[in-house]
Amino acid sequence: MKTRQRAIGRELRRIYEDVAKEPVPDEFVELLRQIDRRGGKGGQTDS
């Protein structure tokens, strides 16, 4: 039982870390740059 839990735990971490290890897409960096320059409090984001 413990062994199975450990194996599943490893797999869960792998699934999560696989995404976390991906390079951050450019849109994210671009987005931060934009909201920073707008001062952050603008109503720009209510689409």
Added chain:
Amino acid sequence: MTARQTDTGDMPRQKPQPNDPFKTDLLELIPFLRAFARSLCGNPETADDLAQETLVKAWQSRDTFETGTNLKAWLFTILRNQFYSDRRRAWRQAPWDQDAAERIPGSSEEQSWAAELSDTARALRSLSDEQREALILVGAGGFSYEDAALICNCAVGTVKSRVARARKSLMSILDGEDALPSAAQSGQGDAADEIMAQLDRLAPPSEHAKRRTKDASSE
């Protein structure tokens, strides 16, 4: 607010200057936001949209963040709230459509990412939202039960029982007793087989279990 308003793409593309510690921290945490979003949404594109919405929300409400507290947990709380509020809005706008989208991988694009998932990842998709998020936060994200309870806005004991039930459900799904959703060929190693093989090596069946197996061999 400065007088310059011409921020419509006339700047050369470059990484932002990490002069603001809050922004630097946000940048560092983006990978984890994406990972948590992916676990909630499943679909990578929807997940990235959600993670981006989270960044905007976080930036707008940065004044409410108490310096020295757990920024990651704070961001995850925003992301999770955003996920459920987006989904409620989608239900109100098109309940039938959203319902179908939740259950069936509709487009061929969605089918293609679903096919890439490992057995465990697919099994994870068939858990309830509550169990999945609790298991991911504690079992993969490394959060304490206490932080997970804050993020999920529930009692610590509730998180513990959700995690326990999620583990149990995952094991029973991986045993193959419950059908996996869209069990496409992944070409990957079979996690359930590996786990069962480990079990067999560790625990040879007792005489009693052997008899029961023989009796039940027609199943």
